[in-house]
Amino acid sequence: MRTMVGRRARLDRRTAALFLAPALLIVCLLVAYPIVQTFWMSLHSADGSRFVGLANYVDMFTSPDTRTAITNNAIWVVVAPTVVTVLGLMFAVLTERVRLVNAFRMALFMPMAISFLAAGVSFRLVYDEDPNRGLLNAMMVAVHDTFRPPAPYPGATVREDSGLLKGADGAIIAGPVQAGEPVSLPLVGIPVAHLPKDAAAAAAAPAGPGVRGTVWRDFLRGGGGTPGAVDAGEVGLPGVTVQVLRGGEVVAETRTDQHGRFAVPELAGGGYSVRLAAGNFTEPFRGLTWLGPGLVTPALIGSYIWVWAGFAMVVISAGLSSIPREAVESARIDGASEWQILRRITVPLVRPVLIVVAVTLVINVLKVFDLVLVLAPESAQAEANVLGLEMYHASFTQLNTGLGSALAVLLFLLVLPGMAWRAWLLRRNGRGWDGR
Amino acid sequence: MTFVTTEVPKLRPAGTVPIGPPKPSLGSRLTRRLAELVTRVVVLGVTAVWLFPTLGLAIASLRTAADNSATGWWTALARPSQFTIDNYVALLSNQSIVRSLWNTVLITVPSTVLVVMIGAFAAYALAWLEFPGRDWLFVALVGLIVVPVQVAIIPNARLFGAIGIYGHIAGVVAFHVAFGLPLAIFLLRNFFRVIPRDLLEAARLDGGSEFAVFRRVVLPLSGPALASLAIFQFLWVWNDLLVALVFATSENAPITYALREQMRAFSSNLDVIGPGAFLSMSVPLVVFFACQRYFVQGVLAGSTK
Numbered sequence: 001m002r003t004m005v006g007r008r009a010r011l012d013r014r015t016a017a018l019f020l021a022p023a024l025l026i027v028c029l030l031v032a033y034p035i036v037q038t039f040w041m042s043l044h045s046a047d048g049s050r051f052v053g054l055a056n057y058v059d060m061f062t063s064p065d066t067r068t069a070i071t072n073n074a075i076w077v078v079v080a081p082t083v084v085t086v087l088g089l090m091f092a093v094l095t096e097r098v099r100l101v102n103a104f105r106m107a108l109f110m111p112m113a114i115s116f117l118a119a120g121v122s123f124r125l126v127y128d129e130d131p132n133r134g135l136l137n138a139m140m141v142a143v144h145d146t147f148r149p150p151a152p153y154p155g156a157t158v159r160e161d162s163g164l165l166k167g168a169d170g171a172i173i174a175g176p177v178q179a180g181e182p183v184s185l186p187l188v189g190i191p192v193a194h195l196p197k198d199a200a201a202a203a204a205a206p207a208g209p210g211v212r213g214t215v216w217r218d219f220l221r222g223g224g225g226t227p228g229a230v231d232a233g234e235v236g237l238p239g240v241t242v243q244v245l246r247g248g249e250v251v252a253e254t255r256t257d258q259h260g261r262f263a264v265p266e267l268a269g270g271g272y273s274v275r276l277a278a279g280n281f282t283e284p285f286r287g288l289t290w291l292g293p294g295l296v297t298p299a300l301i302g303s304y305i306w307v308w309a310g311f312a313m314v315v316i317s318a319g320l321s322s323i324p325r326e327a328v329e330s331a332r333i334d335g336a337s338e339w340q341i342l343r344r345i346t347v348p349l350v351r352p353v354l355i356v357v358a359v360t361l362v363i364n365v366l367k368v369f370d371l372v373l374v375l376a377p378e379s380a381q382a383e384a385n386v387l388g389l390e391m392y393h394a395s396f397t398q399l400n401t402g403l404g405s406a407l408a409v410l411l412f413l414l415v416l417p418g419m420a421w422r423a424w425l426l427r428r429n430g431r432g433w434d435g436r
Numbered sequence: 437m438t439f440v441t442t443e444v445p446k447l448r449p450a451g452t453v454p455i456g457p458p459k460p461s462l463g464s465r466l467t468r469r470l471a472e473l474v475t476r477v478v479v480l481g482v483t484a485v486w487l488f489p490t491l492g493l494a495i496a497s498l499r500t501a502a503d504n505s506a507t508g509w510w511t512a513l514a515r516p517s518q519f520t521i522d523n524y525v526a527l528l529s530n531q532s533i534v535r536s537l538w539n540t541v542l543i544t545v546p547s548t549v550l551v552v553m554i555g556a557f558a559a560y561a562l563a564w565l566e567f568p569g570r571d572w573l574f575v576a577l578v579g580l581i582v583v584p585v586q587v588a589i590i591p592n593a594r595l596f597g598a599i600g601i602y603g604h605i606a607g608v609v610a611f612h613v614a615f616g617l618p619l620a621i622f623l624l625r626n627f628f629r630v631i632p633r634d635l636l637e638a639a640r641l642d643g644g645s646e647f648a649v650f651r652r653v654v655l656p657l658s659g660p661a662l663a664s665l666a667i668f669q670f671l672w673v674w675n676d677l678l679v680a681l682v683f684a685t686s687e688n689a690p691i692t693y694a695l696r697e698q699m700r701a702f703s704s705n706l707d708v709i710g711p712g713a714f715l716s717m718s719v720p721l722v723v724f725f726a727c728q729r730y731f732v733q734g735v736l737a738g739s740t741k
Contacts, residue, residue: 009566011510015646016565018571023558023617030614031580034591094479097472104479106728107486113724114490114717115675117692122489124702125496125509133508135492264448264515306489310738316734338471360739367584370677370692374699387677391586396682401590408586419579423739 042405044399051159056406066385066407069390072297076386078351080301080308081361083355087305088312092320093342105317109186116307119378120374122304127290127375145263150284152196152239157189157281159218162228167200170281172215175245175273182206183213183274186228187237195235202236203259210265211272215240215256236260243275250275293383296376300384304371308364312357319353320346363418366411387411451715490717497523497710504706523711533712535687536694540674540716542605543690547612547673552666554613555620556658560650562621563628564636574625580618581741588615589682596683603685611683612673615642620665623737627661660730667727671720672741691716 044053060066091108095101111119113147128134131141158164158172164185165173174183180204195217202216218227225231244252244264251272252264290299319416323346331341347354369388376384387407395404441710494549495509498519501513512518561567562574592611596602601610631654639649655662695712698705724731 011646012565013567016561016567016570018652019557019561019565021644022554023621026554026610026614027577027580027617030592030595030611031583031588033619034588034595037591038587050686062678067439091482094482096474097475104483106725107483109732109735110490110721110724111486113671113720115692115720117492117677117695118676118713119489119719121699121709122440122493125492126489132506133504135488135508135510138508138510206657280483296500306486310486311735315736326529332495363582363740366587369586374696377702379527388584388586392678392681395590404590408584411584412587415582415584415590419582423575423579 003018006245023041028046037137038405038412041401042409044402044405046400046402048401052402055400057410059403060406061382061411065382065385066390066403067388069407071292072385073366073387075297076301076304077362080300080304080365081358083301084308084361085316085358086310086356087309088316089220089347089350089354091309091313093346095317096320105310105313108313111307112310112353116370117374119303119307120371123299123306123375124291126303127299129286129287129289129291130362134287134290136290140287141285144285147283151280151282153187153190153237155189155193155278155281156237156285157345159186159227160186161334162186162218167275167278170278172276172281173273174275176270177211177213177244178270179211179268179272180207180209183211184228185213185215185274185276186218187215187276188217188219190219190237194323196238199235199238199260200258201232202230202234203210203261205261205263208263208265210263211244211252211274212261212265212275214260215242215262216260238282241277242384245273245275246271291375291377291380293380296384298327300372300375303375304365304368307371308361314359315357316350316353319350323349330380359418359421362416366414387414387422454686455586493710494714495519496706497714499523501704501707504710505703523707524715527708527711527715528710532686533694533708536689536691537715539605539684539688540690540692543608543612543680544670544673547609547616548556548666548670550609550613550619551616551669552662552718555617555665556655556662557650558617558625559621559624559628560646560654562625564649565646574621577618578622580615580621583615583618585615585678589679593682602683603688604685605688607683608679608688608690611679612676615679616669616672619738619741620669623665624658624661631657660733663727663730664734664737666734667730669740670723671735674716675719 012372041048042056043051043053044056061070068165091104095104114423125133126135127136127137131137158166165175167173170403172185172187177183184204184305202214205212205214214230214235214236217360218225218234220231220233225234236256238256238258238260240256240260240262242254242256242262243250244254244267252267254262254264256262288295290296327345327349328341336344367388369392370384372381372384372386372389381389386412391404391407394400394407468493492509495512496504498521499512500518500520501511502520503518562577589611592607593602596607596610601607635653635657636649639653640646644652651652674690675692676690677692677696680690681696684690684693686693686697691712695709698709698712739741
């Protein structure tokens with residue numbers, strides 16, 4: 001019996017060695033040993049020829065490029081896992097109470113299938129700055145213009161010799177004005193495309209009581225005409241908001257008609273001025289420069305959230321399904337609101353799952369690379385920099401293997417707690433993992 | 437609990453009224469209805485938000501460059517005459533793009549097959565063979581799962597240069613296999629452990645070698661685990677950009693690398709990038725829709741990487 005056990009053990013060992021050999025050979029040669037080498041190289045100069053001690057690490061924390069990368073990574077690590085986990089929880093709770101959840105789940109999980117490159121390309125189309133092309137800005141402009149209609153004549157201005165004043169805020173002022181004397185407000189700088197369809201031939205305001213005048217496009221195609229005078233062929237500007245002021249106070253407000261005329265008949269006397277409010281000429285709202293230096297990191301995090309929210313939802317859903325129904329039911333009968341149920345019962349019960357999701361995401365976010373490289377345009381790459389990307393540039397663009405290795409080591413040290421946590425989970429659940 | 441509440445009414449004496457939760461008032465019923473409506477709207481809205489980016493890419497890839505630079509993809513929904521497959525026709529006659537698509541296959545298939553095969557052997561040894569230091573070896577391998585790729589690329593680039601596979605598909609595959617193995621071993625070992633010991637012992641008593649036990653008993657029972665792992669590894673390699681950037685030259689590069697080159701001038705190259713990106717993501721999407729269960733399991737298992 002004893003010899004049999006001994007033979008068996010020896011046989012086991014030989015088979016184990018045989019079965020493990022290819023895997024161990026590859027992992028040791030291409031993963032484990034290179035880690036040691038990278039540590040060693042991080043203590044050497046850019047071309048690896050001289051030993052420089054910790055100089056690369058000092059560089060890493062003092063050079064502005066790497067500092068940006070470290071700061072951005074910190075933002076990523078704090079924001080992305082938090083938002084993804086919270087959204088995942090919300091979506092998981094939502095799927096508990098809606099029918100036809102499958103389509104919802106599939107839509108949310110689908111981004112996990114595609115590459116960060118494809119996600120980056122998709123989001124270039126979302127974040128495009130031009131509201132005619134970028135979905136997000138198109139939506140923002142649509143919402144903005146609903147609540148605050150765009151100015152009718154953006155960029156319109158006056159000729160230098162017209163006698164009109166252009167206020168610092170962009171308003172155009174004529175004055176002093178007497179009631180009964182028509183005021184001329186010739187404007188230029190209005191492209192034909194901006195003219196409203198109902199704009200008709202400009203007409204000088206007829207003499208009459210009150211403050212009156214004409215606002216028109218003082219420009220003839222091909223030249224000609226007298227500046228400051230209404231010439232045949234010039235077009236009135238309808239819909240301009242005209243304010244009449246006296247002593248700095250607005251005493252009346254009206255709009256021009258389709259010939260560009262306006263009149264406030266009830267005003268008499270003099271000392272007025274006429275102001276075309278700045279709101280007539282402000283540039284239209286065009287959304288935000290999502291991929292510009294200021295917003296690029298939040299925008300990138302937004303697309304990362306799009307990719308990973310489905311993952312969080314699926315994991316948390318699985319956690320939710322193991323919550324005893326009675327706990328929730330009895331709380332509901334006791335009159336607890338849905339919010340109370342979520343906060344007092346659901347969240348505490350799925351907390352372990354939430355932690356698993358968040359830690360998994362932290363490890364993943366630390367390594368983010370492709371998304372930044374692909375989605376951030378060339379002009380914003382520096383501001384969007386993260387450790388994984390900086391490591392690549394230091395090593396393969398600047399060919400500084402010393403600094404590159406130091407950055408890699410930093411990345412490695414940052415995921416080390418994650419590694420330890422996994423090993424700890426494995427030991428704690430030693431029996432659980434394989435169901436024994 | 438549920439057992440009791442379903443049984444009680446049957447035993448109820450004649451004439452008594454069943455006790456249940458109080459009938460909800462009209463107000464609370466209305467609130468519930470409203471809450472339901474709000475939930476439904478939110479779910480629809482979120483679904484739309486999640487579908488738009490990919491939908492936008494798909495539609496943009498079916499519009500001409502001129503249309504794409506003038507207007508947003510959503511205008512095509514109102515004017516379907518904008519749709520054209522010209523971009524795809526042009527793309528498929530673009531030698532370098534077709535080649536990079538083919539390279540993606542040449543990189544992904546061996547990387548997946550090798551990881552599953554080599555990993556399965558190692559996992560079997562760690563699951564069912566007795567040898568000293570087994571558990572430590574396993575824990576060490578598990579630790580390697582989260583190691584960032586960056587920590588190993590410079591030494592490997594040198595090593596591959598020295599043995600002449602730097603820039604070749606073989607180098608890309610070798611690196612992917614090495615970084616895929618720890619997770620593969622972890623997943624398969626855990627799965628193999630669940631196979632009842634009796635089955636293995638029976639096969640051994642029948643005189644089977646360990647290899648025979650592995651092949652005749654363990655592998656046939658491990659279909660789901662192998663499928664999940666293969667899908668995850670496949671996706672990981674198919675979607676990779678970093679390893680390709682480091683270890684491939686442009687003629688051996690996968691589609692992700694080729695498209696990234698085009699990204700420098702995004703708007704003017706959208707007629708190449710759009711259809712290229714959509715083709716490259718269509719394969720993972722087909723896998724996703726075709727084998728959802730294994731897909732989800734694979735992604736969840738691999739998420740720790």
